[in-house]
Amino acid sequence: MGATEPQWVLMATGRSPTNIAVIKYWGKRDEALILPVNDSISVTLDPDHLSATTTVAASPAFPSDRMWLNGKEISLSGGRFQSCLREIRKRARDVDNEKKGIKIKKEDWEKLHVHIASYNNFPTAAGLASSAAGLACLVFTLGKLMNVNEDYGELSSICRQGSGSACRSIYGGFVKWCMGKNDDGSDSMAVQLVNESHWDDLVIIIAVVSSKQKETSSTGGMRDTVETSPLLQYRAQTVVPSRILKMEDAIKNRDFESFARLTCADSNQFHAVCLDTSPPIFYMNDTSHRIISLVEKWNHSEGTPQVAYTFDAGPNAVLIARNRKTATLLLQRLLYTFPPQENDLDSYMLGDKSILSDAGLQSIADVEALPAPPEMKAPNQKFKGDVSYFICSRPGAGPKVLTDEGHALIDSATGLAK
Numbered sequence: 001m002g003a004t005e006p007q008w009v010l011m012a013t014g015r016s017p018t019n020i021a022v023i024k025y026w027g028k029r030d031e032a033l034i035l036p037v038n039d040s041i042s043v044t045l046d047p048d049h050l051s052a053t054t055t056v057a058a059s060p061a062f063p064s065d066r067m068w069l070n071g072k073e074i075s076l077s078g079g080r081f082q083s084c085l086r087e088i089r090k091r092a093r094d095v096d097n098e099k100k101g102i103k104i105k106k107e108d109w110e111k112l113h114v115h116i117a118s119y120n121n122f123p124t125a126a127g128l129a130s131s132a133a134g135l136a137c138l139v140f141t142l143g144k145l146m147n148v149n150e151d152y153g154e155l156s157s158i159c160r161q162g163s164g165s166a167c168r169s170i171y172g173g174f175v176k177w178c179m180g181k182n183d184d185g186s187d188s189m190a191v192q193l194v195n196e197s198h199w200d201d202l203v204i205i206i207a208v209v210s211s212k213q214k215e216t217s218s219t220g221g222m223r224d225t226v227e228t229s230p231l232l233q234y235r236a237q238t239v240v241p242s243r244i245l246k247m248e249d250a251i252k253n254r255d256f257e258s259f260a261r262l263t264c265a266d267s268n269q270f271h272a273v274c275l276d277t278s279p280p281i282f283y284m285n286d287t288s289h290r291i292i293s294l295v296e297k298w299n300h301s302e303g304t305p306q307v308a309y310t311f312d313a314g315p316n317a318v319l320i321a322r323n324r325k326t327a328t329l330l331l332q333r334l335l336y337t338f339p340p341q342e343n344d345l346d347s348y349m350l351g352d353k354s355i356l357s358d359a360g361l362q363s364i365a366d367v368e369a370l371p372a373p374p375e376m377k378a379p380n381q382k383f384k385g386d387v388s389y390f391i392c393s394r395p396g397a398g399p400k401v402l403t404d405e406g407h408a409l410i411d412s413a414t415g416l417a418k
């Protein structure tokens with residue numbers, strides 16, 4: 001920092017969860033404002049397992065806005081980052097930090113530049129909605145730094161302008177993104193349906209599926225769908241509105257059977273709409289299909305759904321089990337079919353690893369000794385290496401401020417990413 005400049009750096013650090021849609025958002029009616037063609041509903045995942053942490057810093061010594069993602073500097077010039085920065089700056093208020101002796105006037109924020117450092121606690125390459133957690137965290141943490149007083153609905157509509165699905169990451173529990181009617185997007189925002197303790201029996205197991213294929217981005221994929229798929233109109237206008245009402249009831253009543261049927265049907269229809277796009281988009285692969293059929297067979301043999309599956313714009317499976325006991329039975333089935341490639345169970349299960357011992361799986365020998373699930377017709381079929389690893393999680397809380405300076409990703413002396 002220049003010797004003549006005031007020597008202060010003001011920072012804030014926040015953590016935001018990722019979310020997984022159980023009624024999918026796919027298709028925009030306005031590309032620039034990111035306004036969707038239908039409502040969507042998601043569950044927020046426990047930030048201990050899947051979240052973004054972001055530190056934002058402001059200093060008169062910064063000549064420009066800069067950002068680092070997982071330690072690497074990235075460009076902030078994209079329109080979406082710019083929209084979020086602009087909308088938050090517009091709402092900035094006076095800051096009077098007595099402890100540090102820093103006073104910032106509302107109007108000073110227009111001239112002050114920010115440094116942003118963000119980090120995901122899960123592999124970005126895994127294709128697990130890292131942008132939802134990242135953008136929500138950026139907006140939430142900038143809001144704290146700039147003393148923004150807006151309610152969460154307003155913040156969610158700013159997140160939305162960074163990435164559609166990010167607007168649902170501003171709350172914990174189950175969240176609905178209301179598409180809104182207004183052309184300016186002012187009523188397109190997320191609301192919390194229930195918080196994370198409402199349905200805390202649920203266990204979420206994610207299978208990160210090995211894939212070499214470069215996937216079509218959500219943004220590009222949904223643009224092609226809007227332009228070419230006749231099925232999308234029917235989905236957005238007829239199917240989703242009635243599913244949203246049923247899903248809200250299922251969540252309110254903790255009705256797992258309805259919840260699971262709706263979740264699976266909506267994931268399958270989203271992928272059907274992708275196939276109905278010209279040229280067709282394939283997000284799921286053979287492993288994804290194998291997981292669907294494993295779950296479908298098991299659910300069918302039990303007579304009532306034990307597990308729901310849902311897939312986003314990639315081959316990874318998100319499996320939602322009705323409770324911990326069911327999750328252990330699911331895990332036994334998954335590990336029977338997809339044993340780890342390496343002889344190391346510990347690195348094959350991330351997140352809540354205690355699910356392994358609950359399922360009686362302490363070692364590779366335990367996995368090898370698993371009996372074939374009774375409902376399986378071809379019990380010898382195993383697919384070692386087709387799943388990279390699993391993550392065990394649960395419904396979780398929304399964004400929060402991390403007050404312990406040890407969590408900061410920016411060095412307060414240099415103002416640069418650590």
Ligand code: DP6
Binds near residue numbers: 025165313
């Ligand atoms: C399949 O939010 O990534 O995950 O708004 O263009 O940034 P943009 O798209 P994005 O799309 C997510 C699509 C989805 C379904 C969902 O999360 O609802």
